Amino acid sequence: xxxxxIDIMHARDLRKTTLKQNIFxxxxxxxxxxxxxxxxxxVLFPFYWMLISSVKSLTEYRAQVPTLWPRIIMLGNYVEAFxxxxxGRLFLNTLYVGLVSTLLSLFITIITTFAFARLxxxxxxxxxxALLATMMIPGELFTITNYITVxxxxxxxxxxxxxxxxxxxxxxxxxLRQNFMQIPSELYLAAKVDGTSDWKYLWKVMVPLALxxxxxxxxxxxxxxxxxxxxxxxxxxxxxxxxxxNGLRNAFTDTSxxxxxxxxxxxxxxxxxxxxxxxxFLRKYIMAGVSRSGIKG
Amino acid sequence: xVESKQQWKAWIYLAPAIVxxxxxxxxxxxxxxxxxxxxxxxxxKAAGGATFNFGIGNFEKVITYRRFVQCMKNxxxxxxxxxxxxxxxxxxxxxxxxxxxxxxxxxxxxxxxPYVTNSIxxxxxxxxxxxxxGSFFGTENELIVTAxxxxxxxxxxxxxxxxxxxxxxxxxxxxxxxxxxIVWNALPFKILILLGGLTGINKQYYEAAKVDSTPxxxxxxxITVPLLSPxxxxxxxxxxxxxxxEYTSIVGIFGERMGPxxxxxxxxxxxxxxxxxxxxxxxxRASAAALILFGIILIVTLINLQVSKKRVHY
Numbered sequence: 001x002x003x004x005x006i007d008i009m010h011a012r013d014l015r016k017t018t019l020k021q022n023i024f025x026x027x028x029x030x031x032x033x034x035x036x037x038x039x040x041x042x043v044l045f046p047f048y049w050m051l052i053s054s055v056k057s058l059t060e061y062r063a064q065v066p067t068l069w070p071r072i073i074m075l076g077n078y079v080e081a082f083x084x085x086x087x088g089r090l091f092l093n094t095l096y097v098g099l100v101s102t103l104l105s106l107f108i109t110i111i112t113t114f115a116f117a118r119l120x121x122x123x124x125x126x127x128x129x130a131l132l133a134t135m136m137i138p139g140e141l142f143t144i145t146n147y148i149t150v151x152x153x154x155x156x157x158x159x160x161x162x163x164x165x166x167x168x169x170x171x172x173x174x175x176l177r178q179n180f181m182q183i184p185s186e187l188y189l190a191a192k193v194d195g196t197s198d199w200k201y202l203w204k205v206m207v208p209l210a211l212x213x214x215x216x217x218x219x220x221x222x223x224x225x226x227x228x229x230x231x232x233x234x235x236x237x238x239x240x241x242x243x244x245x246n247g248l249r250n251a252f253t254d255t256s257x258x259x260x261x262x263x264x265x266x267x268x269x270x271x272x273x274x275x276x277x278x279x280x281f282l283r284k285y286i287m288a289g290v291s292r293s294g295i296k297g
Numbered sequence: 298x299v300e301s302k303q304q305w306k307a308w309i310y311l312a313p314a315i316v317x318x319x320x321x322x323x324x325x326x327x328x329x330x331x332x333x334x335x336x337x338x339x340x341x342k343a344a345g346g347a348t349f350n351f352g353i354g355n356f357e358k359v360i361t362y363r364r365f366v367q368c369m370k371n372x373x374x375x376x377x378x379x380x381x382x383x384x385x386x387x388x389x390x391x392x393x394x395x396x397x398x399x400x401x402x403x404x405x406x407x408x409x410x411p412y413v414t415n416s417i418x419x420x421x422x423x424x425x426x427x428x429x430x431g432s433f434f435g436t437e438n439e440l441i442v443t444a445x446x447x448x449x450x451x452x453x454x455x456x457x458x459x460x461x462x463x464x465x466x467x468x469x470x471x472x473x474x475x476x477x478x479i480v481w482n483a484l485p486f487k488i489l490i491l492l493g494g495l496t497g498i499n500k501q502y503y504e505a506a507k508v509d510s511t512p513x514x515x516x517x518x519x520i521t522v523p524l525l526s527p528x529x530x531x532x533x534x535x536x537x538x539x540x541x542x543e544y545t546s547i548v549g550i551f552g553e554r555m556g557p558x559x560x561x562x563x564x565x566x567x568x569x570x571x572x573x574x575x576x577x578x579x580x581x582r583a584s585a586a587a588l589i590l591f592g593i594i595l596i597v598t599l600i601n602l603q604v605s606k607k608r609v610h611y
Contacts, residue, residue: 028513032393033400039390040407043481047410049446050422062443112314121307134322138542138594140571141587144332144580145325148340165321168314198306227415229545230572245417249548252421261425268418279413283406290412291489 054078054266061262074262081267085251090244093159097243098225101163102218109172109217114202116173117180118188128177131170143231150235157238162231172217175289179213180206216289219282226275244271329584338581355585364562365586368570375475375566376540383480384533387487392521394488395495405492412485420549423478427461427550462550464558471557471564479546483539487532494528495521530605537597541590544568567593 053061055073082088115121116128146165155161183206191201207214225243232243242250248271252264279286332338336354343349359365394405411419428445443449448458460466461474502524506516522529543566547555556563565573567590574583 029397032396036390036393036397036404039386040404043408043411043484046419046422046426046481049426050419053425064443066443066446066449108313108317111310115307115310119303119307119310121304124307131318134318134326136595136598137326138538138568138587138591140542140568141329141584141591142322142325144571144575144583144587145328146321147575148328148580149320149324164317168317168322173314223413227417229417229548234572234575245415248415248421249417249552261428264421265425268421271415271418275413275415276410279410283409286413287409287489290486291493 050265050269050272053262054081054269056262058260058262077262077266078270080260081263081270084263085247085267086239087244087247087267087270089239090242090247093241094226094244097159097162098222100159101167101225102221104163105167105169105172105221106214106217108167109169109176110202110207110214112168113173113176113180114198114206117177118185118202118206119198132174135170135174143234147234155235157236157241159236159241161235162241162243165231169221172221175217176210176213179210183209212285212288215282216285219278219285220289223275223278223286329587332580333584333588335581337579338584339578340580341578349581355581356589359582359585359589364565365567365570367563368565368567371472371564372541372543372566374472375479375543376537378472378476379479379483380533380536380540382476383483383487384529384536386480387484387491387532388522388525388529390484391488391491391495392517394492405488408488409485411482412489414482416482416545417549419482420478420546423474423481424462424550427474429458429460429463462557466557466559468563471551474550475547475564478550479540479543482546483536487536490528490532491525494525498524526605530601534598534601534605537601538594541594541597542568544572 052068052070054077055075056067056070056077057072057074060067060071116124150156150161150165155164187205188201191205196204227245228243229245229249232241233246236242237246237250248267251267252259333355334351334353335349336352337358338349338355339347390408394401394408397404426446427448429443429448444452444458445461447461452458459470461470498521502520503516506520511519547564547566547569551557551564554561555565555569567586571583571586571590574580574586
């Protein structure tokens with residue numbers, strides 16, 4: 001056999017294998033997309049079901065064969081949900097608690113972190129290590145005593161009890177400290193030479209530079225208030241101070257089998273809506289904060 | 298002189314945090330241990346002037362309490378099922394997302410959606426999906442109106458409707474619903490972390506595999522997983538910690554009854570047990586249970602760290 005014919009045969013083999021590889025590649029890629037689409041459908045389905053159920057009439061919701069798109073769109077369910085669960089009051093309470101606790105928490109986090117990141121004092125590393133160690137302890141362990149403490153303070157059924165016990169978050173301090181440490185200390189020394197006070201330097205230089213982290217913290221804290229359930233239920237479960245998650249669960253915990261699901265789903269959609277709005281506009285900050293935390297709020 | 302001035306100033310900056318931490322973090326740690334070690338300690342009785350013996354009675358009571366054993370069993374079962382399932386699914390989704398270009402961002406956003414939800418609110422949606430709607434279901438006056446969307450789907454494919462969470466449902470069915478919901482809820486965080494890890498892997502490894510035309514599955518298990526092991530260890534550890542603290546997702550599905558109407562408290566967890574003891578004014582028992590929970594989390598974390606030290610690449 002001549003060298004030429006061997007070459008031709010090799011080329012043919014090579015073409016065959018690349019063709020085979022390409023087919024596999026296309027098939028593989030199709031499979032990957034199929035898998036992702038199916039998983040995405042499963043992930044989205046509860047949201048879809050919540051939304052379409054929320055606008056169905058009760059009779060349509062209870063149809064033997066479910067409809068995948070509502071025949072009549074009952075926006076009235078939302079009005080009913082809003083009044084039935086007293087959502088207006090719950091939203092206001094939660095917003096107030098969320099805003100006040102976020103502002104105070106940010107302030108405390110910033111000044112505490114500044115001390116850890118820039119100031120020198122005895123036992124700094126020991127104290128910071130001790131703070132980090134408390135992150136290992138499950139929150140339930142604190143709740144038992146804190147419940148007694150706030151009762152002794154006479155804080156039950158007040159806004160204070162929803163705000164004050166959680167103002168210091170070791171996790172936020174840890175997050176912000178990483179950011180503060182990245183700011184070159186030359187800046188600090190230069191400011192000192194210029195006679196800028198620590199206080200001014202902190203708010204004029206460090207805080208603006210750490211803004212992305214501070215935004216992440218703000219969102220996480222607000223989401224935390226919106227989603228908190230256990231502590232508010234324990235200490236402020238009266239009409240005037242009740243928060244949204246708690247109120248939602250209360251309004252629709254029914255023992256009889258006759259629940260108006262469309263209205264319930266409308267209430268759930270209303271409670272979920274602010275979270276989605278925040279997500280749509282501030283996704284970047286949420287994902288950045290979450291990937292470093294692993295906790296909700 | 299400057300030194301001592303700075304010392305003094307640092308403590309002023311720290312003061313608010315330290316005061317709050319002393320009251321709401323340090324004191325609770327001490328007090329929890331104290332209450333756990335005072336037999337049958339109750340805040341109400343203490344206020345009435347009662348004294349309590351020092352001992353480990355609370356711990357003995359808690360672990361021999363049938364209700365606690367049930368809570369512990371539920372918690373452990375939930376962890377054992379949800380952590381591996383959600384980790385594996387998240388790994389597959391992350392790898393799949395990483396290997397595509399068009400639609401990657403859009404799909405990534407969809408997969409993150411369950412994270413920004415209220416676990417009680419969406420739990421109620423899951424409950425509605427699994428619910429059999431009807432009056433007096435499971436009793437003699439039974440009147441089923443709709444079997445619920447999940448059952449509709451099962452029936453569409455020729456299966457038989459299952460009583461998932463209503464009156465008279467089985468423990469296995471309840472457990473299944475909880476596992477589905479918790480896995481759904483746990484996916485976004487895991488996908489986010491694993492996808493972040495994948496983007497950090499050096500492309501050269503994959504190019505080498507391509508030259509050798511290594512099959513996909515082999516690339517996944519031999520290259521991706523070992524290089525991703527630090528992130529995998531991280532999501533598994535946080536998954537277990539979260540799993541042992543499971544509570545609100547069950548309230549979302551079953552309400553505060555923590556079980557189907559026919560068997561309240563059946564799906565209760567360790568955290569639920571702590572709050573029940575607290576609302577019964579039995580702080581001694583609650584403290585003992587909280588310390589047991591802490592101990593378990595600590596041990597599981599240490600075991601995980603030990604295993605990952607051996608297994609984790611790097």
